[in-house]
Amino acid sequence: MVKVELTSSSVRDELLNQKRIIVNYITYDIIEYLASANVLMCSKCMALGHFKKQCTQTKETCRTCGDQADDMKSHKCSKVEKCVRCGQNHNSSLLKCPVVKSFRSELTRKILQVNNQSSRDSRLLNKNIIFNSTKFPPPPPPKSSALSINPMTVKLNELINKLSEVKDRLVNLEAKHDKFEQFICDKNHYDETIIKNMNDMSNKYMILKKDVVQQNFFIERHENLFCKLLIPMTEDIFTFISTQNQDKKGNSVDADLKCRINRYFVQMKKVTEDKPFSS
Structure with missing residues (x-):
């Protein structure tokens, strides 16, 4: 699997509609990749949505037992796991916590809504643009034949040369x-x-x-x-x-x-x- 990032939303939408891309005369199938949203988790209070620097809680929360203490170095943990968010018997920093999963899915849904809205806005913006060739400079001259050589031809020539060398060695x-x-x-x-x-x-x-x-x-x-x-x-x-x-x-x-x-x-x-x- 290869991840391709595009800066143009119109090109992205066009590729997603075609569901394929051609690279060096080879066609590859493409699908939209939606990465999971990163969840911010405070290491002080174990809450979601902020870091330790933005935390307003005065005491620190133990990620294992869930008890609060002024200093974690002097805290005597009971070693009994209890999540401060859902109350289940697992570590509070566990990403598989139901509360963390629900928070991530909701955050991902909101991000997708924002992306879809921006894509629709860009398409509407492109429709309102009227292209006038007189307002744009002429296209650049065609590249030289040396630069427009088919890469497959180059590969075939290299292969033929290699075969000739192999033939000489065999002789x-x-x-x-x-x-x-x-x-x-x-x-x-x-x-x-x-x-x-x-x-x-x-x-x-x-x-x-x-x-x-x-x-x-x-x-x-x-x-x-x-x-x-x-x-x-x-x-x-x-x-x-x-x-x-x-x-x-x-x-x-x-x-x-x-x-x-x-x-x-x-x-x-x-x-x-x-x-x-x-x-």
């Missing part, structure tokens, strides 16, 4: 989206390449691991063959040569050969014990 956003989508595609392709390379490396690692296990098996097999077959066979050969290098008394025929055979025995023992050779 930029679409371009950024395409770039981001291309980036995601390239990233997915790169990830697939990395995954493929990792799978290849994993397969090669498994093959290499298998080959290492197989080679270790071959080495262990050859090592067992060397230690369990060739070395004992060589020891038997050296033992046979050592027995052939002795005469009937058990003495060595070739001392140098005996030393070599002993050295070979020591080296073969180190081989079986995983010790390094010595010259």
